Amino acid sequence: MIDSDQLDFAKGQGLIPVVVQDAGTLQVLTLAYMDRAALDETIASGEATFFSRSRGRRWRKGETSGDRLHVVSITPDCDADALVLKVRPVGNACHLNRISCFGEEDAPGLGRLARLEATIAERAAADPAESWTARLLAQGPKRAAQKVGEEGVEVALAGAAGDVAELTEEAADLIYHLLVLLRSRDLAFARVLDVLRDRANRAGIKAARVSET
Numbered sequence: 001m002i003d004s005d006q007l008d009f010a011k012g013q014g015l016i017p018v019v020v021q022d023a024g025t026l027q028v029l030t031l032a033y034m035d036r037a038a039l040d041e042t043i044a045s046g047e048a049t050f051f052s053r054s055r056g057r058r059w060r061k062g063e064t065s066g067d068r069l070h071v072v073s074i075t076p077d078c079d080a081d082a083l084v085l086k087v088r089p090v091g092n093a094c095h096l097n098r099i100s101c102f103g104e105e106d107a108p109g110l111g112r113l114a115r116l117e118a119t120i121a122e123r124a125a126a127d128p129a130e131s132w133t134a135r136l137l138a139q140g141p142k143r144a145a146q147k148v149g150e151e152g153v154e155v156a157l158a159g160a161a162g163d164v165a166e167l168t169e170e171a172a173d174l175i176y177h178l179l180v181l182l183r184s185r186d187l188a189f190a191r192v193l194d195v196l197r198d199r200a201n202r203a204g205i206k207a208a209r210v211s212e213t
Contacts, residue, residue, distance in 0.1 A: 002074045004039045008081040023072040023086040025111030029093035030101040067091030144181040151177050
């Protein structure tokens with residue numbers, strides 16, 4: 001975690017702005033402020049604590065609502081006068097009972113994958129008689145792998161001869177079943193992203209070496 005002494009609180013008259021972001025989906029949840037004591041309390045407790053400008057005091061998210069923001073990381077900007085707080089939310093971040101203070105839309109873009117992954121994890125505890133996801137997980141990795149194979153063929157056929165709507169529908173089915181397969185093997189999709197990151201890094205190093213010759 002960050003040391004509060006590294007930050008410039010003076011520029012904002014004792015306060016620094018904090019962009020709060022869902023660590024899983026990267027959706028921006030809210031914009032808040034911290035004074036030095038709020039940051040120190042956040043670091044010590046592991047839960048987001050802010051300074052309310054309207055109330056003139058510190059407050060921990062969830063004091064009245066029960067919605068919590070468990071801190072994953074705290075990152076300062078280049079001028080050390082603002083923070084990005086990545087959190088794992090329990091409940092909603094907005095006082096209007098919405099996921100985000102910035103509109104009613106759920107996690108956009110690739111954040112949908114993280115939201116789907118979280119939903120699959122929740123459904124794992126459901127009754128297999130009432131949930132296809134729970135039933136598929138209960139049947140084990142081989143069944144999930146079979147479904148990935150079937151959906152992969154459907155995507156290939158749609159890509160070769162189907163229209164755009166069919167291809168996107170089949171691709172969505174494939175992604176869903178791939179996430180179920182990963183869950184059945186106790187793997188997070190982040191592991192796949194790590195592989196892609198490592199490959200990109202290696203490709204960048206290789207390209208740099210080629211340019212130097």
